[in-house]
Amino acid sequence: xxxxxxxxxxxxxxxxxxxxxxxRASQTIYTRLAWYQxxxxxxxxxxxxxxxxLQSGVPSRFSGSGSGTDFTLTISRLQPEDFATxxxxxxxxxxxxxxxxxxxxxx
Amino acid sequence: xxxxRESGPGxxxxxxxxxxxxxxxxxxxxxxxxxxxxxxxxxxKGLELIGYIFYIGNTYYNPSLKSRLTISADTxxxxxxxxxxSVTAADTAVYxxxxxxxxxxxxxxxxxxxxxxxx
Numbered sequence: 001x002x003x004x005x006x007x008x009x010x011x012x013x014x015x016x017x018x019x020x021x022x023x024r025a026s027q028t029i030y031t032r033l034a035w036y037q038x039x040x041x042x043x044x045x046x047x048x049x050x051x052x053x054l055q056s057g058v059p060s061r062f063s064g065s066g067s068g069t070d071f072t073l074t075i076s077r078l079q080p081e082d083f084a085t086x087x088x089x090x091x092x093x094x095x096x097x098x099x100x101x102x103x104x105x106x107x
Numbered sequence: 108x109x110x111x112r113e114s115g116p117g118x119x120x121x122x123x124x125x126x127x128x129x130x131x132x133x134x135x136x137x138x139x140x141x142x143x144x145x146x147x148x149x150x151x152k153g154l155e156l157i158g159y160i161f162y163i164g165n166t167y168y169n170p171s172l173k174s175r176l177t178i179s180a181d182t183x184x185x186x187x188x189x190x191x192x193s194v195t196a197a198d199t200a201v202y203x204x205x206x207x208x209x210x211x212x213x214x215x216x217x218x219x220x221x222x223x224x225x226x
Contacts, residue, residue: 034212043203043216044154055214087154091211095169098154 002026002090006099012107013078021073021102023088028068032092035064035073038101039084047086048073075104109134109141111204111217119198119224125191129204129217130184136160137182142167142207145178145189147200148219155200159207160187194224 003026013019023033031051036044046055048064051071061076075082083106088099115127129143136143142159149155158168160178168176172191180187191198202222206215 032211036213043205043219044213045216046212046214049208049210049212089154089212094167096156096207096211098156100153 001095002029002093002097004088004090004097004099006086006088006102008102009100010103010105012105014107015078015080017078017107019075019078019104021086021088021104023066023071023073023099025069025071025090025092029090029092031067032090033064033066033071034089034091035062036087036089037082037084038087044087049091078104109206109215111206111215113202113204113217113220115220115222117221117223119194119222120226121195121224122193125189125194125198125222125224127189127202127204127220127222129187129189131186134206135182136180136185136187137162140209142209143178143180143187144205144207144213146203146205146213146216148203149200157189157191157202196224198222199224 005024007022033051035048038044052064063074085101085103087101110132112130119125142161144159145157160166175192177190201219203219204217205213207213
């Protein structure tokens with residue numbers, strides 16, 4: 001299975017700050033990467049797919065980049081509703097696998 | 108958008124079979140376009156794709172679960188099902204049904220149901 005490694009595991013930030021989360025794949029996945037947001041007690045929500053394409057309805061302060069093995073999710077100007085856990089997921093090889101998650105906490 | 112809702116027992120005894128149903132609205136489990144998918148999340152942990160059914164007769168099972176797993180569907184009632192046999196405490200998790208696009212991204216999720224394996 002392709003291993004997905006996220007860093008950091010958690011980050012503290014304030015409303016209005018920018019945050020960058022990194023996801024690394026154990027082998028190339030081209031741009032077959034998605035990012036999800038999960039709030040406590042809720043299902044994950046798709047934010048970005050194909051590494052950089054914003055899912056419909058997702059605010060433009062979320063952006064994704066990268067290809068091959070290294071990817072980033074950037075949240076500019078954090079809003080209160082953005083404090084959550086973020087997961088990456090590769091869609092290149094079966095089974096699809098997820099990173100372990102990065103929690104964005106309020107400083 | 109497709110809406111999904113999981114149902115089933117919240118407590119299963121070790122060695123027994125975990126059975127869950129996903130009821131679907133806004134989409135048809137008998138049509139193509141989506142993989143009708145099961146995902147689980149162990150408490151406080153990451154996400155694991157269990158498997159999916161596509162066009163009714165086609166299934167994919169995570170190799171780590173394949174020997175214990177059956178995913179099936181009922182087009183009349185627009186539902187799909189998960190059966191996991193010989194469960195242990197390691198199968199305790201929140202189970203989600205979901206739709207996965209053919210690009211292998213999960214774009215709709217049920218609310219999730221916690222299944223605890225305990226005697």
